[in-house]
Amino acid sequence: MAALLGVSLLARTAITADVTALTMYVVLDLDMSYAAAGGVTATLTAGLALGGPLLGRVMDARGLRTVLLVTVALQVVFWLSVPVLPYEMLLGAAFVAGLLMVPAQPVTRQAITALTPPSQRRAAFALESVQGELSYMLGPAVVILCAATLSPGVVAWGVGAAIVVGGIGIALLDPPLRTEDESLAGTAERPPRREWLGARMAAVLTVGFGTTMLLSGVDLAIVATLVEAGQLSWAAVVLAVFGVASVVGGLMYGASHRPLPSWLLLGLLGMVTLPIGLAPDWPWLCVAVVGTGLLTAPTLSAVADAVSRLAPAGVRGEATGMQSSAQSAGFALGAPAVGVAIDASVPAGGFAAAGLAGLAAALTGYLLSRRPPTRRRPPPSKHDLAEAPAGRPGGAGTRSGA
Numbered sequence: 001m002a003a004l005l006g007v008s009l010l011a012r013t014a015i016t017a018d019v020t021a022l023t024m025y026v027v028l029d030l031d032m033s034y035a036a037a038g039g040v041t042a043t044l045t046a047g048l049a050l051g052g053p054l055l056g057r058v059m060d061a062r063g064l065r066t067v068l069l070v071t072v073a074l075q076v077v078f079w080l081s082v083p084v085l086p087y088e089m090l091l092g093a094a095f096v097a098g099l100l101m102v103p104a105q106p107v108t109r110q111a112i113t114a115l116t117p118p119s120q121r122r123a124a125f126a127l128e129s130v131q132g133e134l135s136y137m138l139g140p141a142v143v144i145l146c147a148a149t150l151s152p153g154v155v156a157w158g159v160g161a162a163i164v165v166g167g168i169g170i171a172l173l174d175p176p177l178r179t180e181d182e183s184l185a186g187t188a189e190r191p192p193r194r195e196w197l198g199a200r201m202a203a204v205l206t207v208g209f210g211t212t213m214l215l216s217g218v219d220l221a222i223v224a225t226l227v228e229a230g231q232l233s234w235a236a237v238v239l240a241v242f243g244v245a246s247v248v249g250g251l252m253y254g255a256s257h258r259p260l261p262s263w264l265l266l267g268l269l270g271m272v273t274l275p276i277g278l279a280p281d282w283p284w285l286c287v288a289v290v291g292t293g294l295l296t297a298p299t300l301s302a303v304a305d306a307v308s309r310l311a312p313a314g315v316r317g318e319a320t321g322m323q324s325s326a327q328s329a330g331f332a333l334g335a336p337a338v339g340v341a342i343d344a345s346v347p348a349g350g351f352a353a354a355g356l357a358g359l360a361a362a363l364t365g366y367l368l369s370r371r372p373p374t375r376r377r378p379p380p381s382k383h384d385l386a387e388a389p390a391g392r393p394g395g396a397g398t399r400s401g402a
Contacts, residue, residue, distance in 0.1 A: 004111055005127070007170055011165075011166025012108075012132065012135040013135040013138050013139040017140055019041045019045075023037040023041060024152040043098070044098040045328060045331070046332075047094065048328045052323075054321070055317075056322070059317035069171070071100045075100075075160060075167065079161070079164075080160070082157075105320075106324050109128060110177040113179070114176045114177055122259055125305045129296075129301040133297055177317065178313045201311070203367075205307075206368065207262040207299070207361060210358050211266055211299050211303065211330065213334035213337070213357050214330075214361075215296060216334025217337065218242075220335045221276070221277070221348075221350030221354060222239065228347050238282055241289060242289045245293025246296040248293075248294065262365065265299040268295055274351065277350070278348065300327075303327075307323045338357075
């Protein structure tokens with residue numbers, strides 16, 4: 001497990017840095033606007049959101065190494081061609097690169113489910129969330145530091161190389177995606193979506209979406225607040241405090257023996273985010289973001305744990321892909337939504353908007369989780385088949401699947 005977490009950290013750190021690398025390349029090397037750079041990163045993010053379930057479904061059907069072979073090969077081609085592609089072609093290529101991104105995060109989550117007993121799974125997912133926080137802290141920062149001495153095109157090559165090396169490392173480790181009991185019991189058969197993609201799974205995905213939407217909005221609100229105060233140079237310090245608090249919160253949650261539902265953790269996260277806008281300057285902002293940071297990794301780990309429990313083994317890849325897509329969509333929408341609130345009010349209003357978005361998602365998740373689970377319909381008996389009209393086995397029609 002330690003080797004997988006290490007290789008996965010390399011790949012995830014590079015994947016979180018790809019937006020920064022592409023932005024700097026478009027702005028500095030192509031000499032285009034930040035709006036143009038936003039177009040490239042938006043297409044990449046759209047590809048990530050759509051590709052999660054697709055790659056997960058292929059992984060369920062064809063296995064891990066097939067997916068890694070295709071995605072690693074595509075990433076090699078994309079990142080080598082970035083410095084020579086014109087802007088219009090870069091837009092389309094970025095979408096394909098996002099669609100077929102190396103699935104480091106979903107694979108890590110599935111491997112945790114397969115390799116850890118249920119009693120230790122929550123702690124393992126908390127560690128995985130801490131890994132995610134470290135990747136977000138390190139990736140963009142390393143790219144920016146490298147760009148001070150290297151050209152953006154070379155930096156883009158470096159990011160691509162790290163993604164490829166991480167993908168190859170995961171392929172060499174070839175971690176199991178199902179437990180031994182699941183494999184021996186034949187539980188890898190693919191059940192119809194209606195049997196597992198019900199209200200409770202929708203509740204967890206909603207919480208995942210709301211969590212990342214809140215976090216994306218908080219990042220933007222921090223920058224906007226410091227710009228208004230004339231203290232933008234302290235943004236890195238505030239974000240570092242935020243990240244360290246999240247790491248500490250994840251470790252504390254993993255060591256605790258009392259799990260909390262994901263919707264409750266997100267509700268608490270939204271509540272502690274609302275008053276951050278009262279901080280007048282960067283020292284108080286450092287203090288104010290600690291509460292939000294402490295609840296970030298626990299909320300994300302609770303979402304991952306819930307998805308692993310609700311998804312049958314045969315569709316676990318697709319389910320974790322849906323989780324990644326929901327969280328990618330939250331990151332993509334959070335900053336624009338909070339930006340509208342900031343433009344319409346004051347920077348402090350961004351924290352309020354992010355907190356309210358989190359509370360709304362938590363309430364939605366709670367209401368969905370209260371709905372009774374979908375009952376699995378038993379297969380038709382021999383008597384039912386004998387009594388059914390010709391051409392309609394079991395009297396229930398022939399429609400199947402999702």
